Amino acid sequence: MVIFKSNFEDVSKNTYYYDAVGIAKALGITTGDGKNNFHPADYITRQEMMTLTNRALEIKGIVDKEIDTSILDTFADKNLISSYATASIARLMDEGLIKGSDNKINPLSNTTRAEAAVFLYRIYNKY
Numbered sequence: 681m682v683i684f685k686s687n688f689e690d691v692s693k694n695t696y697y698y699d700a701v702g703i704a705k706a707l708g709i710t711t712g713d714g715k716n717n718f719h720p721a722d723y724i725t726r727q728e729m730m731t732l733t734n735r736a737l738e739i740k741g742i743v744d745k746e747i748d749t750s751i752l753d754t755f756a757d758k759n760l761i762s763s764y765a766t767a768s769i770a771r772l773m774d775e776g777l778i779k780g781s782d783n784k785i786n787p788l789s790n791t792t793r794a795e796a797a798v799f800l801y802r803i804y805n806k807y
Contacts (some may be wrong), residue, residue: 688718695720709735727752727787728766729796730778733803734768742805742807754778761787777802 684706687693691701701718704710709732713716737743749770749772752758761769769785772778778785791799 686707688712688716688731690717691720704732707736707739723725723790725787726785726791726795727762727769728800729791730772730787731765732766733777733799738806743775744769747774752785753804755783755785757784757786761785775806777806 682703683703684699685700687702689773693782697720701710701720703717705712710718734743738745745767747767747770749766751770751773752761752766765787769778769787773780780786
């Protein structure tokens, strides 16, 4: 088990997710908002979900860090993807874990339970 020395300021020690978030921070899976906050009660956007997942897959050595992001060029909303998420989304697209819908990635939309279920199912079956 990974030991962590610090957590985000907005993650209380008495929450059930305290250890999980602290470990994710220590491993580099999550970096928070840049102000040492995690915002645990907020909804998660599709690009945030994809970035967290990609980082976890990289750390486990399942995917490579290098990726050609031109795979995203065919999507109408490519310009909405935040710079921090571009490589992660491209990799998950390349791996077949994310497909997009109606020529869009919808990076700023919140992830639905159905999308998360399909995403996890694809990860489970691929690796």
